[in-house]
Each structure stands twice: as C-alpha cells, then as structure tokens.
Amino acid sequence: MSEVPSELKFLSSHEWVMVEGDIATIGVSDHAQELLGDLVYVELPDVGDTIAAGDSVGVIESVKAASDTYAPISGEIIEVNADLEDSPERINVDPYGDGWMYKMSIEDAEELENLLDAAAYSDSILDDE
C-alpha cells in the first residue's frame, strides 16, 4: 500500500494539494510515483503563469512513460521546485516532501471543495493496489 497523508487533498489524476493560508503546494502522490517508476524528467510551469483548474501544467516522465500533470485549482504559479530539473528522482524518494512540484496562489477557495480527501483518494486507487 502506498502512503496517503490524511492532511492533503487529491485529484483522481494523482496530484496532491497542501493548503497553507492562501497558498497551495502541489505534487504527485506516492501511488503515482510507484506506478510510473524511476522518474527521469519533469517539466514544470513557469513562475507567473496563470492557470485554471484542470489545465495541463506539466509533464513527468519515467523511464517507461510520460504523464501529464493537471492543475487542481485556479491561480498563479508563485514558485517551482527547480531542484527537480536535475533530480527528478526526488519525487520517487519523497513525493510529499522534497518532491513537491510548484506553489500557487488560491484564487477561489471554493474550488478546494471539489478535491478528494485522503479517504476518497485511497478508495479511488484501491483497484490499482
């Protein structure tokens, strides 16, 4: 079983969201990195990009496959994890910590209600485990 921290919100496409005040930090779940295997390339959005919930904002690629990542909510990109450029394997090692992908402003807090909580996300990946 992969790890699903209870304090995070999730998309069914395996992104996690951590909310701190009006800032959200986004990464991909432990389950997603397990499915993909060793990551070798991560393409992140640019700081200053304005994105809408559901937009494709980047790509993570493992040795075997490429996978789009989607914006969980709308807002502006305020910081990206530049370390992933040279060390994409951080997502494999620590998906909820050093492997974070980007931080964004929260334009509309109500959009957070559309995200899955940890229990619902755990249910959604049950069939894959």
Next chain:
Amino acid sequence: MGNQTPLYQCHLDAGAKLVDFAGWDMPINYGSQITEHEVVRTDAGMFDVSHMTVVDVSGSQAKAYLQHLLANDVARLKVEGKALYSCMLNEQGGVIDDLIVYYLRDNFYRVVINSATREKDLAWLARQAEAFSDLNTRFRDDVAMIAVQGPCAIEKAIPLFGEHQQQVLAQLARFQGAEFDDCFVARTGYTGEDGFEILMLSDQIADLWDRLLAAGIVPCGLGARDTLRLEAGMNLYGSDMDETTSPLVSGLSWTVAMSDDRAFVGRAALEAEKADGVKQSFVGLLLMDKGVLRNHLRVVTSAGDGEITSGSYSPSLQKSIAMARVPAGVSGVVEVEVRNKMLQARIVKLPFVREGKSMLSNEGENV
C-alpha cells in the same frame, strides 16, 4: 492471470512488480529499474528469460532447412556450440522474427526465438519444414532460461557449476555455448555486457536462481533489460523491425548473408530492394535538448521525415537516446517532435554503450 514461468514464485519472493508481457506475468522491476540497469553495467544482474521460445532442429536436413529459412547462413557455424544471430524473413523480405541459432553438433541446432511471436513463428517453422524430409523440429516447452549479465557475471556464476563444467565455462569464447548433461550455457546476452545465458529443465531452474541470488547476482526486470539493449544498439522485434520492414532498413544488413548464391526465403525481395537503392537508414539518436524520446515520434530531417522505433532514457549516459529509421544518407542534427515541440537530436553511431563504456566519447563527441 497470464502464463507464469517456473520462476514466478522467485520473482514474488524478490519483491517483483509484475506486468503482462505477451501473455506472460513477468517482472518489470524489483524496485528501481535504473538501479538494476546500473548493476548490470557495473557488477552482475540476472533476468528470467524463460518466456523465450526454444526449438531444437535435428535430422540430416537440419542444416539445409535452416539455410533455406534464415537470412544469415548457418554454414558459418563450424565450431560446436557456436551461436549466430539471424532474421527469419517472409517472401517480401519483411522480418517474421529475429533469433539466435546455436550449432550444437552435426545435424542438431537449437533456435531461440521471441515469446510474443511464438504462435506465428512455430506455424512458419512447420510450414517451411514441409519441403524437407528427415527433419525434426521440437518445441522445448520443458526448459527455462536465466540470463546472467554484467562485468562480474561470469566470475560470480562459474563457482556454482561442477568441476568439469567450470573448466569448460572458463574457456568459453564469446558467442559460444556448451552443452552439459543437465544444462546448456552460452556466452551470449541482450545487454551489451559479458555474461551467460543458462538453459535447463524447468523443474531445476528455481534452484539455480536461488544459488545465483546467494552468489550476489541481482534480479533485474524487463525494464532494465530494455534500456540495456537500447544502449547496446540491439534491436527489439516488433519495435525496431517487423513483417513490413526489411533487415536492410533495420540496421541488420550485417546479418544477411548474400555473398554466395544460397536461396533463402526473402532473398529475391532483398536483392530487388538493393538494386533499387535502400531508401532508409537505421540510426542512433542522442537528444540534445531536455526531455525523453519515445517510440513512434516523428523525426524531421532535411531529406524528409523519419520515425523513432525505440526511444527511452539512457541511465548510463543520463540523456535520452533512441533508434530511428530515417531517409538514407541523413546525418548531423535532426529534429524530433515531442508534444508539439521540436527538440534537437544528433545522429550517432550505434551502439551507445558497450561493456560499461560510452561509445559516444570514442567519436570525440561532447557528452
């Protein structure tokens, strides 16, 4: 649930992540395919290749049959145990499969073909055999195989054999096999590293696996096997060539023996293709931009479009590499279309890596 090799339980015990491969439940990795790749380049790893199809060909017409069936010429095999890589072609010159044939002794050959192509291959072998008498083709569904690969593979594996076998194996030349009472061992592989492929009866193979494991040889999955063979510039059937592509446009001209007048299936088509001028070359690509090259991506060159046949990430070079079919004569820098972006890649000589060393640096290239 798919077919299981006799090593299925060994894979579970080793923590394998299993995937479907041509109807077989096979390990894709045992944790990290990059780590497994590196183990084979620097030490010793082992692969379950029991899903491969083994066929013994015997009888007084065995040689004549194989000379008719294969694009390479088994007459080149003069020493017992010697191996030859060849394609098996259709009448149009397309590749039905690639294979290794071992000359075990007079009137006796062993052919190892792919698993994904098993049914059509066996049907083709039977059909081509109809014209020959005193010929026996026996599909060996009673055997299993482990490939032990890496710079330390042979020294780690040899002590597991009996005294007489150890002496023979220590002297074994590259691309040479030796048959013993209880196993067949060949110094062949699919990784670009030295090593053995060990074939034995299915009910004995799990014991061998356990002893190899105890000797410090690391289980490796199909994921690492694919990046290793790609770095080594070795073709994968179904990706790099198939029934619609000839060996001449698949980097396999060196495996086609046409210097004498031997008649083999597909020869006329290859001669016509040569006479007309071979239209495509099969090349290596090294991605200069960031990203990962993938199968089927479009390659844009000054002479027209080509296509990536196998693309991935090279753990040894820490860059993306690919094999591609491009218009004949193209060299230098080309573009590859990746998600609507054009990335720059350079055409390079195959292989990318051989025996743990980058071959790119040998060309004085800046890698």
